[in-house]
Amino acid sequence: MATTGTDLSRMREMNQLSIVWALRGNPPSTVTELAGRAGLSRPAVDVLVQSLVTDGWAEVEEPGANSVVGRPARRFRFRADAGHVLGIDIGVHKILVVLSDLEGNLVRTLRRPADPEADPRARLAAVDRVIDEVLRGAGMTPDDIWAITAGVTGPVDASGRTSLFTPLPGWNAADPVAHLGARFSCPIQVENDCKLAAVAERWKGVASDADDIVFLLAGLRTGAGLILDGTLRRGHGGAAGEIGALKAVRWLTAPGHLESCPGVPASAAPGEAAAWVFQAARDGDRDARTAVRRYTRDLAVGVAALVLALDPQVVVYGGGFSRSSDVVLEPLRQELTKHCLRLPELRASTLGDESVALGGVRLSLDEVDSRLLSDGLAAPSAPRR
Amino acid sequence: MATTGTDLSRMREMNQLSIVWALRGNPPSTVTELAGRAGLSRPAVDVLVQSLVTDGWAEVEEPGANSVVGRPARRFRFRADAGHVLGIDIGVHKILVVLSDLEGNLVRTLRRPADPEADPRARLAAVDRVIDEVLRGAGMTPDDIWAITAGVTGPVDASGRTSLFTPLPGWNAADPVAHLGARFSCPIQVENDCKLAAVAERWKGVASDADDIVFLLAGLRTGAGLILDGTLRRGHGGAAGEIGALKAVRWLTAPGHLESCPGVPASAAPGEAAAWVFQAARDGDRDARTAVRRYTRDLAVGVAALVLALDPQVVVYGGGFSRSSDVVLEPLRQELTKHCLRLPELRASTLGDESVALGGVRLSLDEVDSRLLSDGLAAPSAPRR
């Protein structure tokens, strides 16, 4: 453990950061409240918050109507709009861009359909267009963006490349980090979609109380994202959670049970077929229930492997199929009890298909925070790579 | 992130700790060397190390023969013998106790056979006897011990109980923490044996360079321990790594291929049978090679599941069978390439059957360190629970 020594200036930096963290995500706060939250004395907080105001990180709110006894206090507010970050979902069928301020408040969300057959150039050009539209709508330029995280399907390595496999046509030759880097000088990450969705689920979703989470992205493709000890697990090569690649785990073929269910309208697209089967199962259709049961049986093997390997607190069922969790969760639970030693809680995602972009926002905010931690906080400005 | 503010006294504490860490594990060091290592100024280090000496954490070494030019510097040495910790392996067939000083130097190691059929009371009494012998041999009393970590088979929950299952007869009714706590007032942990062995492998073993490790404890039983991001993963209920419980993973039956190999002497005990087969395979015996291949094929499914789930940098093959890694590793590698996306490095453990107790020592030392971090360092003494 190579702990490095601390001096006064570093101490001040850290105390100032602890004020920022006490300020952020809370309603406008008095000096006394901040002192309590940050564990510092009132005078110390006073000078720290003063300098935050002059630097532009915080704003004063002069005392107004105050119903409590005593001298009314000024309140300080974190200037969440001092910077912004982007979370992007580069999907097969859609592109979703979310713009957020530094507090994680979503400023703007824009979804555009994407051509499933588009080659990487065309897809990245489409991403650019959606980003442009979002920025224009918010009256911003690329320089106002402090960090970007984009999600794609398939395992992503440290450089943001998708070398092993991906359902995005031609994508393993694409370099989205370089592409975005041409217009944005802020830090840019590309990450696997399941991993981002898992992050979102812990941030604003159904697993915010848990530190050990297995997240399932269930749809026509099935994937998993892992959060252990509260932090996203990428794996040494970025391929953590890819248990679906194991032949004994029939995640590739599992959704097929839904499509091949007797009674599905011949005209239905694959995604619609699954929705039809779930609805039919909900209505009590015998064939549909069998199909769902087969689907969950195949799904459960992989989930059980993850559960046994990691012993998580919560398994979150997310992705496109999570809308039908009411007919999936119970059979899945029954299957899992057959396999597992200790059954974790099973929860259905509520974030819908924004989870990937949301997770991207969260990772971008984390990136901003880690910059603050390492570089300290000068006047707010977009970090450069 | 609830970072709490820092004041001067806490800062001194941290700087003093950083001196301790700069001192420990290094040869006796001069003030200048320490200043460099800890990132502090020379005068600062001087007063800090002075107070460490008066507290008893460090010793001065007056300058003696000095071959370098200039005024000879005093050297300071960490008093590794200020305290000691125990690592214990409570196995089915043996009990192994390791006594270590604060620097991780092994002071005393004692192995005693255990009755496989012994009930928990008898087994814990045997543990007591081995501990007593070790302490007596080192001239110590229970009060000289600062932390104890014991390893047992089967998943261990946070309280040190083995409630799910275990091959130790009657053990799920045992409470080893309470038993040891009657004589020792220091912190006591009980942990799963595979997890401890994994920790040892990263500490003094073959995976000291890796942060993401899957450790296999391969013997008549097969188990796994996970280290991710450099820290041991226990799982929410302490059952991480128990992938062997999955029916599709045939870890329970895998060693059977070895015992049922044609040609094994009828008189051989199960453990000896495996050794015989490995030797025969080494000598080119056809049946033995087939048996080993079957064994690795069954083993590989579970390993592949862990590898795909976690994408580790290294897989370590340890446990009793690791002595025969020369005939196992290559077939295992071949099987894994069939299953995995990205093959991690495959290494054979070199720690032998001391790994569990060694891992216990490491965890005990970690416990001591975390006490120092939270409570600061007064004069050295055994921490109380």
Next chain:
DNA sequence: TGAATTAGTAAACTGCTCAGCAATATCCAG
């Protein structure tokens, strides 16, 4: 209007780090 309560501010104090200088001890070249 005065008591009670809370906020803001100034001054004194503590404790730590750092820069720099003088003192000291050894080695080595001449």
Next chain:
DNA sequence: CTGGATATTGCTGAGCAGTTTACTAATTCA
């Protein structure tokens, strides 16, 4: 054998950050 070079120790004063204490300011309630 001696003086210079080198490297370490010990010391002092300056600077800085945070705490404590005390005092003043602003507001509500009785």
